Amino acid sequence: MVERRTVTSSRRDVLIVGAGVSGMTTAVRLAEDPSRPRVHVLAQHRPERSTSAAAGAIWDPIYANHDDVPRWSAQTYEVLCALHRAGRPEVRLVDGVEASRHPITSPVWATALPGFRECAPAELPPGFCSGWCYRAPIVDMPSYLRYLERRLMAAGTVVSPTRLESLDEALDAARVVVNCSGIGARDLVPDPEVVPVRGQLVAVRNPGVSQFFAEHTDELDEMTYLLPQGEVLLLGGSADKDIDDPVPDPAVARGIIERCAGVVPAVAHAQVLGHRVGIRPQRERVRVERIDAGDGHVLVHNYGHSGAGVSLSWGCAETVAHLLSGVL
Numbered sequence: 001m002v003e004r005r006t007v008t009s010s011r012r013d014v015l016i017v018g019a020g021v022s023g024m025t026t027a028v029r030l031a032e033d034p035s036r037p038r039v040h041v042l043a044q045h046r047p048e049r050s051t052s053a054a055a056g057a058i059w060d061p062i063y064a065n066h067d068d069v070p071r072w073s074a075q076t077y078e079v080l081c082a083l084h085r086a087g088r089p090e091v092r093l094v095d096g097v098e099a100s101r102h103p104i105t106s107p108v109w110a111t112a113l114p115g116f117r118e119c120a121p122a123e124l125p126p127g128f129c130s131g132w133c134y135r136a137p138i139v140d141m142p143s144y145l146r147y148l149e150r151r152l153m154a155a156g157t158v159v160s161p162t163r164l165e166s167l168d169e170a171l172d173a174a175r176v177v178v179n180c181s182g183i184g185a186r187d188l189v190p191d192p193e194v195v196p197v198r199g200q201l202v203a204v205r206n207p208g209v210s211q212f213f214a215e216h217t218d219e220l221d222e223m224t225y226l227l228p229q230g231e232v233l234l235l236g237g238s239a240d241k242d243i244d245d246p247v248p249d250p251a252v253a254r255g256i257i258e259r260c261a262g263v264v265p266a267v268a269h270a271q272v273l274g275h276r277v278g279i280r281p282q283r284e285r286v287r288v289e290r291i292d293a294g295d296g297h298v299l300v301h302n303y304g305h306s307g308a309g310v311s312l313s314w315g316c317a318e319t320v321a322h323l324l325s326g327v328l
């Protein structure tokens, strides 16, 4: 057992490390719990500078691995739909097509979704041979993270800007710590299984696209997707393993626009509004796990969501709350 410094926090305090979608959602879930624990959030970067702020972000469970992905993604789908029904402008419900360049059958998770049907070949863009239609939540991440922060503030919690060198620092400050540090977990845990996968998007003025298009692929380096968000159309994407350079690459942006113009030709001449880059916390398996950290301290990990952190966020937060029941 590790001997820990005596902490001044009460038994009901919980410290969340990280203010991306995993940390913010977990913090909201815990801060709004009827048992009302005191929740603190600490992060090197504010939410708008996290990887989460760069995400597209369409609900799509395929880019992360864990036996609980079906449950986590279904729970998140429900919450996002409820936010949409409640009139939250940050969450849209959009019809669209997911398609593959290789013949595949529709995955089980898709067949259960509203609006599901197999696409006729004539509905698919050039180069694609299998596809299905469904309705998915698409989240405007910068606004959505601001919305989560407002909910957190209403529950009495603010995000404190602090960089940690190790999780021991957090465990010295609080009896209960939830690690939602994304790619930061590689050094903080430390966990060499977490690897950076750089992703880039281009935001253009929407030339009238109202349906999403998402490529279904296992080949990670280049994928093609178009995600309408009102006046803005987000074009993707890229996935470059072992690269953590946050600066947009003009050649990658040109490739994205070219591929997306193959799906919607008007995109080729759309006005470019901006570029987004984020570093996905790629891991063979998402890690949501409770650890006895010694001397009565509890550490819960919630990281390694790869390319699906938004799609799993509410489900993973629910599991964290479950792992902490009886502790807070």
Ligand SMILES: Cc1cc2nc3c(=O)[nH]c(=O)nc-3n(C[C@H](O)[C@H](O)[C@H](O)COP(=O)(O)OP(=O)(O)OC[C@H]3O[C@@H](n4cnc5c(N)ncnc54)[C@H](O)[C@@H]3O)c2cc1C
Pocket (backbone or CB within 6 Å): 017, 018, 019, 020, 021, 022, 023, 042, 043, 044, 045, 046, 047, 050, 051, 052, 053, 054, 055, 056, 057, 058, 059, 060, 162, 163, 164, 165, 180, 181, 182, 183, 184, 185, 188, 198, 199, 200, 201, 237, 276, 277, 278, 279, 280, 281, 302, 303, 304, 305, 306, 307, 308, 309, 310, 311, 312
């Ligand atoms: C281009 C792109 C498109 C994507 N599209 C989608 C999509 O359509 N749908 C989807 O579901 N997912 C998508 N993703 C994946 C999704 O963005 C990630 O899975 C998700 O953002 C991970 O969230 P997180 O909160 O775990 O990590 P992050 O958002 O990276 O947040 C980590 C937090 O931890 C903090 N931190 C790290 N190290 C330290 C430290 N040492 N001390 C203190 N704080 C620290 C950071 O400052 C940050 O606040 C996309 C990603 C990219 C890059």
